[in-house]
Amino acid sequence: MSAQVQNSFRALADPTRRDILMLLSRQEMTIGEIAAEFPITRAAVKKHLNMLEEGQLISVHPSGRERINRLQPQGLKNVTEWMSYFDQFWDDKLSALQDVFNNQ
Amino acid sequence: MSAQVQNSFRALADPTRRDILMLLSRQEMTIGEIAAEFPITRAAVKKHLNMLEEGQLISVHPSGRERINRLQPQGLKNVTEWMSYFDQFWDDKLSALQDVFNNQ
């Protein structure tokens, strides 16, 4: 349960993986199609996709010899729910908001 | 600008750092006080605090020989804003929501 939250946060911590999610937001894609958009090898992309899947940020759907990678909302949900705890510090502690302007 | 987003995501990717944020949500604390709550050395906590500061998740305020660590909302804001792009896939693509139930 909490391990899923960790996997989601970890998956989002890499800029390439976040870019992959942006790509997949427009259309579902195969590994080869995704790899063509980045200056890294298909093997490296595959590792990123594995982490994204572990973080529940994508789902993978076999179709013949291809594997379709599709955006999945659960991972973002895990992160959003963890962060929602801090919403109160936006509302309650106005001093926190002031810090945005005061500190540096 | 985008480097700040990366620093915020990276800072949140470690469970100890997220626990530190939970602690700081209740009260601002010195490094020593935070370190007393974890089974790791003060030096390790200091490294975590450095990353949290780089990610704009905390602000540090010197007070005599102590340094007060305080929650700062900007880091969470960075992450929330990046993720807000995906809100439309909650609303528009209902198929994405179905995946939560269908896949696995």
Added chain:
DNA sequence: TACATATGATACCGTTTGGTTTCATATATT
């Protein structure tokens, strides 16, 4: 002034991460 305390910084270590190359396997296509 001398000593205690709170923190900072550096060197070091094992593990994880992001990447490559290479080889294997499964599915289309001719």
Added chain:
DNA sequence: AATATATGAAACCAAACGGTATCATATGTA
């Protein structure tokens, strides 16, 4: 059946990460 294509997996490497121990420094306190 033979070949091409799409993917998986493993071995390997340099860099980053999470941690420790140690030493230095700045601020209170007796």
